[in-house]
Amino acid sequence: MTESHETSNESSAEAPAVTIDARGLLCPAPVIELAKAAAELKAGLIELVADDPAAETDIPAWCRMRNARLVHRESQSNSTRYTILIGTQAHG
């Protein structure tokens, strides 16, 4: 069963600049991978796939602390796909 949760209408159609497969990684590793990618990319969309249940709260919390925006979250059978907008566009 696929459950789609639209956090924002914009940006989710664009292709992400970076995709991170964080499946099999446990807290705090998925967020560290996200932070590393964000530090390199500076601005743009990052897609991250994780199966750690803790990521469901950790990714939104990281976005809040880093002024990034979780623009899309999609639950798949065994994992969740997060699309995160970082950089200046995220602040609006």
Added chain:
Amino acid sequence: MSASATGSPTDPAVAAVNSPNLDRYLDAASGLPMTPATQQALNAAWGLGWADASRRYPSARQSRRLLDSARNSVAEYLGITSAGIFFLPDFAAAFELAISGYSDRHIAVNAVEDAAILQAIELRHDSTSSKLSVSGDGHIDVGAAAHVAHREPTAFVVQDVNLEIGCRQPLKSLAQHLDAESAVIVDARATLGRDRVSDDWDLLISDPKMWGGPPGSALLAIRAPERFPAARTSVGGFGGLEPASPPVPLIAAAALALEAATPQAGSAQAISTFLRSEIIDQIQDCEIVGHPESSFITMFSFLYVAADELIDELAQLGWSCASGASCTSDTQRPHHVLTEVGASSHGSLRVSVPPQLTENQAAHFVSDLTRVVAKLRLEAGAPNP
């Protein structure tokens, strides 16, 4: 009887009580050890209160007097009648008895209550129930609660101070919104014996181990017992609500510990406030979960830190702390309180300050914590802020 069992009071094995070392204990929200005075009182109570308090012979009457005295002392502490004090075998039994009086009401529980209580309510079949959602700072919405009570008579189950994140629920405001048909059952484990306890409750439940009493009994206080509609059972003593033969020594020691705990409450909150400002000041990428206000409990969250490693590293330095993170739980899921308030669970560290922790010790903890967090972030390859 062997010689060792009849040792004199000068026998070290009899006279010695362990003075618990709380120098680096920061898990007061999980319970407090008995002080030497409480241990001594308990030792004496084993001798005085061993007999069945429901019987009529002298040793039984002595047990009964000890029990009555404990009941009066707790009643006086809470400012209610001793007829409203009930001692139960454990916290779950105290809670069950509390809600048994409200089988014809709706039960509304705050979503950040203890997991065992949430589950107990979910398993009930004789009444409807709902969860009161909380805001990001952990507080219940009094307006929403009043709305629930307006629809149907409701028994609210609320912790006055949350045991995980330390937020204080607006019980006064809640009480002002309720009519006589609704009731508030307060879980006062975080406050009774160490903090200001709200007066805005109809029923109060707590566990003596939280205030430095012995584990093995629990307290239910009913402000107006004459109005409590609980089903009376045919077995059991003292109005049919308590076990027929309660553990009198445990109860007597619990009541003494409660009396003794009173004067120490304020300093733990001051030390907590000090810890919060120091830690936020000295460690980057740290969040305080919810709004702990003036409580002795604070939940921190450190970005890029694995909570199990954090707890273990601190333990190696002698510090005892708890966590709400998935990696420290059996279920591998974050604590439901963290999920409810939308907080990050990683690097989650609950610091709950016991009475008598000094500012020096607290400052020492902050310096150890700062080093441990930096070390773990470096090892995990976390990016610099």
